[in-house]
Amino acid sequence: MSNEEKKFLSVNGLKKSFGSGETRQEVLKGLDFTVGKGEFCVLLGPSGSGKSTLLNILGGIDSADEGEISINGDKLAEMDEKSLTRYRRKHLGYVFQMYNLIPNLNVKENIETGAYLSDKPLDIDELLKILGLYEHRHKLPNQLSGGQQQRVSIGRAIVKNPDILLCDEPTGALDYKTSKEILQLIEDVNQKYGNTIIMVTHNEAIKQMADHIIKLRDGNIRHDNINKDKLTAAEIEW
Amino acid sequence: MKKKNISFGNRPKNPLRRRVLKDMLRDWKRYLMISLMLIVTIAFVSGMYVANNSMLNSINKGIEDLRREDGHFRLSKEADEAVIKAVEKGETADVPAFYREKAYKEAAAEVEKSVNEAVEKNVSEQVKEAIKAQVTAAVDEKTAAAKAMGADIPESERESMINSAFETAAAENYDKAYDEALKAARDSEDYKNAISEAMDEAKKEIDKEIDEKYDELSRRYGLDKKSEAVPVRVYPLHYKNAKEQLPARSNYSGTIRVYGQRSDIDLYDLLKGRSPENGNEIIIDRMHADNAKIKVGDTISVENADFEVVGLAAFTDYSSLFENNTDTMFDALTFDIGMTTDEGFQRIQANTCANYAFTYNNKPADKFEEKEMSESVLKALITQTAVSDTEDLEIKDYVPAYANQAMSFAENDIGKDKAMGEILLYILTAVLAFIFAVTISTTLEQEASVIGTLRASGYTRGELLRYYMSAPMLIVVIAAVIGNILGYTVFKNIVADMYYGSYSLPRFETIWTPEAFIRTTMIPIILMLIINVFIITKTLKLSPLRFLRHDLKQKKRKKAIRLPGWKFFRRFRMRVFLQNIPNYIMLFTGITFVMLLISMAVGMPETLSYYQDSLSDMTFADYNVILSSTEDDEGNTITTANKDAERFSVISLDRKSESYNEEVSVYGIFNGSRYVKLDNSDDSSVYVSKAYADKYNVHEGDTITLSEKYEHKEYNWNVCGIYDYTAGIAVFMNSGQFNDFFEKDEDYFSGYMSDTKISDISDKYIAKEITIKDMMKVSEQLDHSMGSYMTYFQYVCFIVAAIILYLLTKIIIEKNERSIAMTKILGYENGEIASIYLIPTAVVVFFSEFLAIYIGYKLMNFFWKLIMMKMSGWFAFIMPVSGFVKEFLLVFAAYLLITVLDFIRIRRIPKVLALKNME
Incomplete structure (x- = not known):
């Protein structure tokens, strides 16, 4: 990995607070880190540690008070509203804990909502097969299980082949077995498509399958490690 | 990390577009209701x-x-050819010159006569004096000679001699001398x-x-203003x-x-x-024939003569059947127009009205x-009739085409209807657009997470705006297309039938008008677009994060409103109310709109019926009876033995x-009148009728x-003062004032008024009879034209x-579906x-109705006044308490x-909805 690829995403002095006056609460207190291209980075931390806020700022749907974020050389702070939308459209994919699927579009159509955003999307049928949803492609979301719905939301996020896949507690609402299936899927996607993945989780076990682990507590980075003993998703347990 | 064997596909078409149809099918009842309302309104307009x-x-x-006239005038008798020519x-006669010449001629004879008489008298006296002088000299000579001879001639004898000699001499010489002297004089x-001086003086x-006199006349008729001659035929x-x-x-009687x-x-x-071919045939007005149920082939009696109706026609100068141009309303029920042959015209034993139509040789530009x-033309007519050789030739009526209600009323009314229909369409479209906007706002709240995800994924606001705008725009476009097709086919005939039911219009040929398309398509589309874009954009401006957090309130309430210590259910209901205030405002707007319509539908027949019932009191x-002359052929004042009658x-x-010239009847009332009781007014002040005061906002002072x-x-x-008379636009004053203002004799009067028939x-002395029946013409005609439609309009x-209540209450329930499902899970029963x-x-709804009834009534009063201001006469918009109750009950029902x-919808909400993922 070249030096540039190692600093594919770089965060410098990032600060964010909510409220004002006496109720002002500093959520991020000056974060510095980099994420390499194609890395699977896990943001760990307890509730209120600022990991979701960090993810939202990285995804351009929230703004920092101070600091700089640079993704592949593009500085988010310099982008206006329109450029940010364009940036998200071109480079980012989002997966949330709640699947947020469109209820009256079927599986394939929901994935197409992601494909529409890209000039060169992935082959949807092949992706459906990878996601294990090919047989279910004509079903509506309410005919699917939670795991299947999360697969659809991952499919929607990666179909446009984004540079970065941002996952906010993607297994938070799922049972153990389904969570492992989803993690395996994310691992497969990372390996097959080479996207940089930043996943927010409070599940300590997930860090074992990550290339890069960043632990947050009270708005500060407690640990920023490269995982040299990486396990596969199938191997981890909790 | 290298990517492995990635297959790429093609960019799909926007899947949100496919969703639009699915959205519409999922909520087909709402879309159907809105579509139907729009289609029917657009079709009608x-x-x-x-x-x-x-x-x-x-x-x-x-x-x-059909060579319609540019105006007409009616004279007291047929004019001689010179006047018409x-x-x-377009020549304006030199009235002063005419009268001057006439007066000079009369004066010249008078002057000559007077001078001659004076000269004759003078000459006569002079001749007599000369003769007398001659005979006196002769007698004196004789008496002197006699005296010289010693005779004593007394003075009396001398006088007698002179007189005798004068008589003899005068008898012999006076005539000759007088003639000679007169000739010489x-x-x-x-x-x-002398003649010249006297003539100059005269x-x-x-x-x-x-x-x-002419200065006065000039001022009155504007004759002093120079204008170009306007040649007419x-x-x-x-x-x-x-x-x-x-x-x-036998029960029918009208005027033809x-x-x-x-x-x-x-x-x-x-x-x-x-068309009629002989003296026994007639054609009559089609509209009147419909009302009086006269068909081709029927016989009608015209004064004394029977005619066979051989045709029904629309006369170009009578598209509305106004008997007099000053009538408040046309009367197609008891007034008719007919045309027969000249032979048939002679058969009718009634006075011929010397009416003349005219056309301009050069048509006016505007x-x-x-x-x-x-x-x-009027100036020419006034001056030419004044100088006419025909004695007592007077102008009885002069009506240029632009002021002729019989020609212009239908035309204006058709224009006004169009404007009213258009306004109704726009109001309804705006209401429906707001309903759409509120519905979409609710959807945005429900789909906040999806919108947040889509926005986070890179969907632009414009893409989402276009998606959420698709359904309302599609509906309005579909409604406009179907509405216009129905408008051009079915509704065109419905509207035409409505006009044929009121006016005597010729056949029409359907013409395609781009105006209809633009106004019924483009403007509703633009309205729908503006209102929805405004409301949807306002929400979509929020950041993706706020959508993901379901935080869509524009203004955040810092603290929840504290409610008093009411019982739980009461507080719960109050919370539901507070949460839905924007929807309730929309509900109130919708109810107000409906109330305005109902106010018209209920108020119009109520007003007409009140007017008809109360006219005798008004x-x-x-x-x-207005007399054409107050003296009979013998010169005696026309009187009546009717004890109720007064002058x-x-x-x-x-x-x-x-905008409009209103005809006002100015009454001179005799002191002690039992019909009009006026308090004493000073010489320059008058009473106005209540109708006058109401229409023109006139107050005492x-x-x-x-x-x-x-x-x-x-x-x-x-x-x-305001006199409590609501049946007409009138001014009252005592007869003394009246005579002073209008320069009438002390005992002048125009007719008799009475509560019983005179x-x-x-008949030959009666110019006009005005009965309650005549006054009812307005309301009867309006009732006939519009009354029956108003009942349908109420439905x-x-x-x-x-429909409006359905659409708005649906939104309120949909917004609360999850809460309703949750209360079900908690064990509340459907009734609770x-x-x-x-x-x-x-x-x-209950309280909105009260307020909306008031607002609707006020708005209707405003619109009513606007309508009445363009018509002659006045009657106030009346809504009795029963009308308000009817309005209330209609909406509440x-x-x-x-x-x-x-309630059925609430029962059908499944409990699992509360536990499901929002989307």
Whole structure:
């Protein structure tokens, strides 16, 4: 990995607070880190540690008070509203804990909502097969299980082949077995498509399958490690 | 990390577009209701446009094809050819010169006579004196000779001798001497000078008098203003007003205005049958025939003669059947127009009215020029009738085409209907657009997470705006297309039938009008677009994160409103109310709109019925007779033995304004009148009727200005009181004032008023009879034209109310579906849940109705006044308490119906909804 690829995403002095006056609460207190291209980075931390806020700022749907974020050389702070939308459209994919699927579009159509955003999307049928949803492609979301719905939301996020896949507690609402299936899927996607993945989780076990682990507590980075003993998703347990 | 064997596909079409149809199918009831309302309204307005434009086109075409007059005038008797020729040339006669010449001629004879008499007297005296002097000298000579001879001749004898000699000499010489002296005197310069001086004196007097009188006349008629001669062509178009009876229906009696054969001017469109071919045949107005149920082949009795109706026609100069141009409303029920052959015209034993139509040789460019030209023609007419050789030739009526209600009323009304329909369409579209916007806002709240995800994924606001705008735009476009197709086919005929039910219009040819398309398609689309874009954009402006957090409130309430320590259910309901305030505002707007419509639907028949029922109380006497002459053929004042009758004076003046000249009846009331009781007013103050005061917002102490109809003379009067008379626009004053203002004799009067019929005055002295029946014409005609539609309109309003309530209450329940599901899970019963979610809406509907009834009534009053300001006469918009109750019940009944549907909807909400993922 070249030096540039190692600093594919770089965060410098990032600060964010909510409220004002006496109720002002500093959520991020000056974060510095980099994420390499194609890395699977896990943001760990307890509730209120600022990991979701960090993810939202990285995804351009929230703004920092101070600091700089640079993704592949593009500085988010310099982008206006329109450029940010364009940036998200071109480079980012989002997966949330709640699947947020469109209820009256079927599986394939929901994935197409992601494909529409890209000039060169992935082959949807092949992706459906990878996601294990090919047989279910004509079903509506309410005919699917939670795991299947999360697969659809991952499919929607990666179909446009984004540079970065941002996952906010993607297994938070799922049972153990389904969570492992989803993690395996994310691992497969990372390996097959080479996207940089930043996943927010409070599940300590997930860090074992990550290339890069960043632990947050009270708005500060407690640990920023490269995982040299990486396990596969199938191997981890909790 | 290297990517492995990635296969790429093609960019798909926007899947959100596919979703639009699915959204519409999922919520088909809402979309169907909105579509139906829009389709019917657009169809009606489009039909109105097509029918109106086609009708107006045919009317305008008729002006040329059917050679419609540019005006007409009626004279007291047939004019001689010289007058007509002079009017045709547009020549304004030199009235002063005419009268001066006439007066000089009369004066010259008088002067000559006076001078001659004076000269004759003078000559006679002179001759007599000369003779006397001669005979006195002769007698004196004789007496002197006698005296010289010693005779004593006494003075008395001398006198006697002189007298005797004078008589002898005069008898012998006077005539000759007188003739010679008179001849000499007449030949003398003095005589000529005397004649000339006397004539000069007389001329001075004449000039002074004529100039004074003409100045007054000039001011009155505007004759002093120079205007170009307007050549016209005059066509005799005499008619007879006769009693129309139907042998087949003894209870019917009307008036028919029969013309002789029309061949050069004011032709007609024969809608059924054929033209009359002999003196026993007649064609009549199609509209009146429909109302009086007269068919081709029926016999009608015209005064004394029977005629077979051989055709039904629309006369180009009578698209509305106004008997007099000053009538408040046309009367197609008891007034008819007919045309027979000249032979048939002779058969009718009624007075011939010397009516003449005219056309301008050079057509005016616009209305302003037309007005100027008509004033020129009037000047020519006034002056030429004044100098006419025909004795007592007077102008009885002068009506230029632009001021002729019989020609313009239908045209104006058609235009006004179009404007009203258009406004209704826009209001309804705006209401529906708001309903759409509120629905979409609710959807945005429900789909906040999806929108947040899509926005986070890179969907732009524009893409989402276009998606959420698709359904309303699709609906309005579909409604516009279907509405316009229905408008051009079905509704066009419905509207045309409505007009044929009120007016005597010629056949029309449907013409395609881009205006209908633009106004019924483009404007609703633009309205829908603007309102929805405004409301949706306002929400979509929020950041993706706020959507993901379901945080869509524009203004955050810092603290929840604290409620008093009410019982739980009451507080729950109050929370539901507070949460839905924007929807309730929309509900209130919808109810107000419906109330305005219902106010018209209920108020119009109520107003007409009130007017008809109360007219006898509104008028001061049930029976008024205006006399054509107050003296009979023998010169005796016309009297009546009717003990209820009392004399009154009346004159018509105009209240002039930019938009409309209102005719005002000015009454002179005799002291001690039992019908009109006036308190003493000073010499310059008058009473105005309540109708006048209401229509023109006149109060005690104000000054009113009225003008003579065809003159430039104005009267300014101070208003000393409002007289409680609502049946007409009138001014009251005592007869003394009246005579002073209008320069009438002390014992002047115009007719009799009475509460009982006056039957002992010969018809030939009666110019006009005004009975309660005549006054009812307005309301009867309006009732006939619009009354029946209003009942249907009430049903339409009920349906509109139900649809609007359905759409808005649906939104409120949908917004609370998850909460309702949760309360079900908690164990609340359907009845309890319904009471929590439906009672706040019921209370809002209940109170909104009261407020909306008031606002609707006020708005209707405003619109009513606007309508009445363009018509002559006045009657106030009346809504009795029963009308308000009816309005309330109509909307509440619609709400109860919808409540049943809402209750069923609440029952159907599944409990699992509360536990499901939001999307």
